[in-house]
Amino acid sequence: MDDLFSTELKELIAKSREVALSLGYDYISTIHFFIADCDINRQTAIMNFAFSDYNEFTAFKKGYTLQKTDFFDFTDESLPLTKEAEEVIGMLESERIFYKQTEVFPCHFFIAALKNKNSLLFECYKHDEHALDNLITYYKTLGAFEKSKMSEEQIAKEYYMPNIKNKSGFFSRMSKIFKKGK
Secondary structure, three states: OHHHEOHHHHHHHHHHHHHHHHOOOOOEOHHHHHHHHHHHOOOOOOHHHHOOOHHHHHHHHHHOOOOOOOOHHHOOOOOOEOHHHHHHHHHHHHHHHHOOEOOEOHHHHHHHHHHOOOOHHHHHHOOOOOHHHHHHHHHHHHOHHHOOEOOHHHHHHHHHOOOOOOOOOHHHHHHHHHHHHO
């Protein structure tokens, strides 16, 4: 699936590893993705959605900073993802399909994280019952869902017609969804 990851998402994944290490963690969670996206600070970054100013973000980040630990052993290794971060990454394909895009972007990650009740990012926003709707509106306002938009022909070809990834077309996808629920 990572061949569908956009440059922005790949950059976010790399940055989340750096953030986790700099905050003293030996694993990566959705919070590390969140902080990394705020640090990257591109136009569609979640920073402007989540915080009123940089000082508020700095205080949030400080709250997730552990005592400094020496992680030189991890400099060339990958860090493990938490189970909740893995669950969110597993949801990215469905978010990409729902928004009819050819690539997966950071916006898909954060929408999936707020949909996943196990995610640490969901935990931060559980008091706000409108957080997910507000985030989707935020991304729509920024035009995040207009990047790499699939044409109707591409959608039909990739999702409804049988192909290499999708042997039986639409029915194959639907059967996989229902099998997961059992």
